[in-house]
Amino acid sequence: MAQMQKTLEVRNLRKSFGGVMAVDSVSLEVAQGEMLALIGPNGAGKSTCFNMVGGQFPPTEGEILLNGGDGTAVPIAGIGSRRIWQLGVGRTFQITATFTSMSVRQNVQMALLSRRHMIWKFWPRADDLLSDEALALLEQVGLQAQAERAAAVLAYGDLKRLELAIALAGAPKLLLMDEPTAGMASGERTALMALVRRLVSTTGISVLFTEHDMDVVFEVSDRILVLDRGRLIATGTGAEIKANEQVRAIYLGTGRTSGGH
Structure with missing residues (x-):
């Protein structure tokens, strides 16, 4: 990874809420085409x-x-989420956010139209715009066959795939995934993250993600960063993190294996 181009670089990041330092001097890099996991116990500062x-x-x-x-x-x-999205940072959330009254295809079309600043200008005929591009994105995530179904009737695992397609519609160079498998069954978790891993391999997109399922983390990540009480305490491959005594004592060895904020 050291020879690859950096997609993201964070330097000495700090965030305080009143007298509480939620993130304390965190620095990290995400290389092009890398899946980087950010883990830690509850209150570690991941979501911040x-x-x-x-x-x-x-x-x-x-x-x-x-x-x-x-x-x-x-x-x-500090430039705001809308501007950051326009510059190429996509995001998925713990709780899916879709337009339930629209079809699966229309949800992706809305994201494509927004990226091109076309939502209001062409609204009367928006259903015809960028349909092929929307279908191609749905094919990437395995949802093309459900393109005309209402988003409201999708199974939860398919909603997560739809959210991923919506994020990809912004043509991100960096994808942030906050607890992407929250609420999913074991098989669904494995399938979704395997899909993300394939997208990373085929498109070169970079992914920074948090995850409560350690099996998923060790299976798909290229590197892992461990936070505790707002500080970065370890960085390495899955094998290196598993062998790190500080991580084992603070996180993995305590039974606190559920993600947090």
Whole structure:
């Protein structure tokens, strides 16, 4: 990974809420085509990190730099989630967010139209716009056969796939996935993350994700970062993290294997 281009670089990121330091001097890098897992016990600061990278929270201190595509590093700290999305950072959430009254295809079309700033200008005939592109994205996530079904009737695992297609509609260079398999059965978790792994391999997209299922983390991640009480305590491959005594004592060895914030 060291020789690959950086998609994201975070330097000395800090976030305080009142007198509580939720994230304390965290630095990390995500390389192009890398799946990087961010794990830690409840209260470790994972979601706070995500919300700063995604633009939901401005950092108290630190830098967040996104690859501008031309060799430049674009500072994105504190510029807002909409602008960060436009620059190429997609996101999925623990709780799926879809338009339940629309079809599966229309949900993806809305994201495609939004990316092109076309939603209101062409609204009367929006159903005809970018349909082929929407169907191609649905094929990528295994939902093309359900394109005309209402999103409201999808099984939960398929809703997660739809949310992934919507995120991909923004043509992200970096995808943030916050607890992507929350609420899913074991087989669904494995299938979804295997799909993400294939997309990383075929498209070169970078993924930064949090996950409560350690089997998933060790199966699909290229590297793992471990947070505890807002500080980064370990970085390495799955094998290195499993062998790290500090991680075992603080996280893996305590039985606290559910994700948190």
